[in-house]
Amino acid sequence: MPRMKADTRRKIRVTLNGRTMSGYAEPRLLLSDFLRHELGATGTHVGCEHGVCGACTVRLDGDAVRSCLTLAVQADGRKIDTVEGLAGEDGALSVLQKAFRRNHALQCGFCTPGILMSLEDYLSRHPKPSERELREMLSGHLCRCTGYSTIVRAAVEAAKQLESGQHDV
Ligand code: FES
Numbered sequence: 001m002p003r004m005k006a007d008t009r010r011k012i013r014v015t016l017n018g019r020t021m022s023g024y025a026e027p028r029l030l031l032s033d034f035l036r037h038e039l040g041a042t043g044t045h046v047g048c049e050h051g052v053c054g055a056c057t058v059r060l061d062g063d064a065v066r067s068c069l070t071l072a073v074q075a076d077g078r079k080i081d082t083v084e085g086l087a088g089e090d091g092a093l094s095v096l097q098k099a100f101r102r103n104h105a106l107q108c109g110f111c112t113p114g115i116l117m118s119l120e121d122y123l124s125r126h127p128k129p130s131e132r133e134l135r136e137m138l139s140g141h142l143c144r145c146t147g148y149s150t151i152v153r154a155a156v157e158a159a160k161q162l163e164s165g166q167h168d169v
């Protein structure tokens, strides 16, 4: 009689964009795959799957992390924020999202969720970044469409608005 394979999955509980959710993960399952396939949060994109492109960036307890370099089990009991949580309950876009829209800072949009989550974290810690600092921070993300200038423009604009408390532009 064939031996049954042991079920090594673990239950993982997270607070995803303010909501308590749970799912099952094998010990080696990546957080990016857990979010997308187990919790259905497909806003987080997966590009290189080895930490280079930044498309999979989410915030784990407030820190921007590459979800393709994080195991789902490492997120157990923690708070995760993804691009789906940026807009308000009423669907109103965040300051950063509006700046991206105004400045045409995306084309295919594949890299955008990760860039937004990195910028959300960065701007919460660096309220007055220079353009050079923003360029340096954005160098951790790969975008194949925009040439980056519109992304930089949107980031500079959002930083100024957030700094001045102008949230409804
Ligand atoms: S998919 Fe994670 S860094 Fe590229």
Ligand code: FES
Pocket: 105, 106, 107, 108, 109, 110, 111, 112, 142, 143, 144, 145, 146
């Ligand atoms: S908008 Fe297409 S990869 Fe960045």
